[in-house]
Amino acid sequence: MTVDTMTIRQPDDWHVHLRDGDMLRTVAPFTARQFARAIVMPNLVPPVTSVEAARGYRARIVAAAGSGFTPLMTCYLTDQTDPDALAHGFEEGVWAAAKLYPAGATTNSASGVTDIRNIMPALERMQRIGMVLCVHGEVTDPEVDVFDREAVFIERFLEPLTQVLPEFKIVFEHITTAEAAQFVRDSGPQIGATVTPQHLIINRNALFAGGLRPHTYCLPVAKRERHRLAVRAAATSGSPKFFLGTDSAPHAREAKESSCGCAGIFNAPFALESYATVFEEEGALDRFEAFASVNGANFYGLPLNEGAVTLGRSEHRIDDEIAGLVPFHAGETLKWKVAGLS
Ligand code: DOR
Ligand code: ZN
Numbered sequence: 001m002t003v004d005t006m007t008i009r010q011p012d013d014w015h016v017h018l019r020d021g022d023m024l025r026t027v028a029p030f031t032a033r034q035f036a037r038a039i040v041m042p043n044l045v046p047p048v049t050s051v052e053a054a055r056g057y058r059a060r061i062v063a064a065a066g067s068g069f070t071p072l073m074t075c076y077l078t079d080q081t082d083p084d085a086l087a088h089g090f091e092e093g094v095w096a097a098a099k100l101y102p103a104g105a106t107t108n109s110a111s112g113v114t115d116i117r118n119i120m121p122a123l124e125r126m127q128r129i130g131m132v133l134c135v136h137g138e139v140t141d142p143e144v145d146v147f148d149r150e151a152v153f154i155e156r157f158l159e160p161l162t163q164v165l166p167e168f169k170i171v172f173e174h175i176t177t178a179e180a181a182q183f184v185r186d187s188g189p190q191i192g193a194t195v196t197p198q199h200l201i202i203n204r205n206a207l208f209a210g211g212l213r214p215h216t217y218c219l220p221v222a223k224r225e226r227h228r229l230a231v232r233a234a235a236t237s238g239s240p241k242f243f244l245g246t247d248s249a250p251h252a253r254e255a256k257e258s259s260c261g262c263a264g265i266f267n268a269p270f271a272l273e274s275y276a277t278v279f280e281e282e283g284a285l286d287r288f289e290a291f292a293s294v295n296g297a298n299f300y301g302l303p304l305n306e307g308a309v310t311l312g313r314s315e316h317r318i319d320d321e322i323a324g325l326v327p328f329h330a331g332e333t334l335k336w337k338v339a340g341l342s
Contacts, residue, residue, distance in 0.1 A: 194245025
């Protein structure tokens, strides 16, 4: 049976880059138009490492996004992160989670962690107080093929970490491989994963379709088709361990279309529409609400949203440029459209 409209509990975005300054004012309304809350990534320059910086950033986000949207702040972990200050910020309600960027893994990760041993006291403390760790799960070892960096991260870091800290709540962010999907599925309930629209929709061929396509480049980079299918199966399986996290990561057009283009896909304007398309194609629309609006909140121990969002079946072409940025799906036609919040 096909449905023409669906109304679900209002979703949250469990992984987004809202940037700062003019870019923040440009992009935040797109996220706030669909999502009630979002886990906001801290990879600014300088990174968001202190409670004071987070409070200031949170206020700027609220000003840009308008009321009705709640940013959930994450602490950027560095080799110098002080466990006491981190715990204090969590207990005060400023930090919702902390983010582990292996140094050099991605955009603005230069201040990230150079050796996981440097932050073990902070991670032990987080486990003790029930604070969630969000992980960019890729090794930075230049000897490891870029398409293998996620799978190798599991072997070298994630698996050992879960052995040492078996109760630690970890979100394996933006999973892209069959290995990651399987690792999460086979782990205990303390391990979850976010899944982006792009990793459900494109495989690595998209990067080279008729020429180099910088607007399909993000990190972790899209993988082979068999990995896309495994990630799709996991996301639409109904397992509570997988939830929505767009990883919307806007960069100016010139920064993408460059001899050294930035990683990141700006998918915020039509994120829910992208996901809905995937769930419909997989015959899993009945599991869409759990993925988008329930599993993440339950994982973080937060209440479910009260509001609702309605999507309608309506074919519409995505503009080549939105607010000066090139969006995911530019020039393509999507079948679902958000009709409104209630
Ligand atoms: O593609 C990405 N862009 N991956 C990340 O991990 C970071 C993000 C960004 O901040 O641009
Ligand atoms: Zn990200």
